[in-house]
Amino acid sequence: MSEEFVLLEPEDQPGDEWEKLDVSDTEADRIARRQDREFDEFRKRIKDTEQFKLQESVFDDATLAAIYKLVQDGYVDAFGGPVSTGKEASVFEALGGQAGERPEPGSAAAGGGPEGVHPEREVAVKVYRINSSNFRQMRDYLEGDPRFEGIASDKKAVVLAWTRKEFANLERARKAGVRVPEPIAVQRNVLVMELVGHAEDRARRLSEVDVENPETAYEVVREYMRRLFRAGLIHGDLSEYNMIIHEGELVIIDMGQAVTVHHPNAGEFLDRDCENVATFFTRQGIDVDPDDLYEYVTEPEPDPSGEPESGGESKSGGESKSGGESKSGGESDK
Numbered sequence: 001m002s003e004e005f006v007l008l009e010p011e012d013q014p015g016d017e018w019e020k021l022d023v024s025d026t027e028a029d030r031i032a033r034r035q036d037r038e039f040d041e042f043r044k045r046i047k048d049t050e051q052f053k054l055q056e057s058v059f060d061d062a063t064l065a066a067i068y069k070l071v072q073d074g075y076v077d078a079f080g081g082p083v084s085t086g087k088e089a090s091v092f093e094a095l096g097g098q099a100g101e102r103p104e105p106g107s108a109a110a111g112g113g114p115e116g117v118h119p120e121r122e123v124a125v126k127v128y129r130i131n132s133s134n135f136r137q138m139r140d141y142l143e144g145d146p147r148f149e150g151i152a153s154d155k156k157a158v159v160l161a162w163t164r165k166e167f168a169n170l171e172r173a174r175k176a177g178v179r180v181p182e183p184i185a186v187q188r189n190v191l192v193m194e195l196v197g198h199a200e201d202r203a204r205r206l207s208e209v210d211v212e213n214p215e216t217a218y219e220v221v222r223e224y225m226r227r228l229f230r231a232g233l234i235h236g237d238l239s240e241y242n243m244i245i246h247e248g249e250l251v252i253i254d255m256g257q258a259v260t261v262h263h264p265n266a267g268e269f270l271d272r273d274c275e276n277v278a279t280f281f282t283r284q285g286i287d288v289d290p291d292d293l294y295e296y297v298t299e300p301e302p303d304p305s306g307e308p309e310s311g312g313e314s315k316s317g318g319e320s321k322s323g324g325e326s327k328s329g330g331e332s333d334k
């Protein structure tokens with residue numbers, strides 16, 4: 001791995017309003033119920049492919065319908081093999097469709113090339129399991145999150161809300177200047193996002209690589225934790241297993257469980273994240289104290305009109321409107 005880490009600059013300032021997430025019946029549910037003929041063909045075709053024979057239990061009809069809808073809507077063109085099979089979700093490589101393309105302004109894809117010709121990009125498709133998900137635990141994370149007030153407490157609704165939550169969290173993190181996979185589409189229990197790395201050259205977890213420059217990696221991680229916090233989010237499962245690295249770029253993943261700083265257990269989750277990160281980097285030979293990290297992450301933002309922050313390599317998220325309120329997540333018994 002290369003030792004250059006790049007800090008992503010914030011794009012714009014997150015507000016402190018919380019989007020209401022709609023977890024009602026989706027188009028995919030309707031397709032699955034309607035059982036239309038094309039969908040039946042799609043189902044047969046996809047169930048016959050090698051990688052899905054192994055994975056069949058993941059794909060109940062409604063999940064297949066969600067994938068079908070993503071194909072129809074142009075977010076996915078072709079499925080590749082599994083990247084990871086976890087307890088709650090499986091991640092697959094796939095070829096992205098044109099609807100998910102966001103060509104760089106001025107690039108050939110933005111209009112320089114022939115009409116409709118885009119370089120195909122690979123995407124990651126994360127499929128949450130409805131049945132074997134640990135839904136009680138999921139519900140505990142959702143309860144206390146103002147975005148999910150009053151969602152039905154049945155399993156399906158919880159997993160669907162969870163998937164939307166991961167999408168929304170990725171979007172919020174990205175806007176706050178945290179390098180995460182770009183979320184592309186969400187349909188029922190299926191999330192399409194940027195694939196970090198390539199199918200033939202996979203991004204690896206921090207746990208799998210020799211971190212050549214742990215000091216810089218640590219500085220990037222703590223800056224991202226701080227930006228997340230200032231954007232009102234706590235990752236909640238941050239460790240070397242949920243950070244991947246590709247071409248020197250460190251990317252935070254797996255944000256389904258991330259909670260807002262208003263969550264009753266926010267302080268506890270942040271404590272745990274700090275512990276995990278400190279333990280990992282201490283093993284890499286640098287002296288990281290979890291309490292110092294906690295303090296760094298929760299440090300109040302400097303008054304934008306006042307003096308610049310001392311020690312300031314940090315280009316923090318800037319002026320968030322949440323002000324002192326954002327510190328509520330820091331309530332722990334430290």
Ligand SMILES: Nc1ncnc2c1ncn2[C@@H]1O[C@H](COP(=O)(O)OP(=O)(O)O)[C@@H](O)[C@H]1O
Pocket residue numbers: 083084085086087088089090091124126181193194195196197203204205241242244253254255
């Ligand atoms: N966007 C992505 N790009 C590349 N690899 C990914 C991406 N998302 C997930 N992965 C791979 O899949 C694994 C599992 O994904 P993750 O979101 O952590 O799900 P889980 O809830 O199963 O831990 C990751 O450890 C990583 O190796």
Ligand SMILES: [Mg+2]
Pocket residue numbers: 241242254
């Ligand atoms: Mg994970």
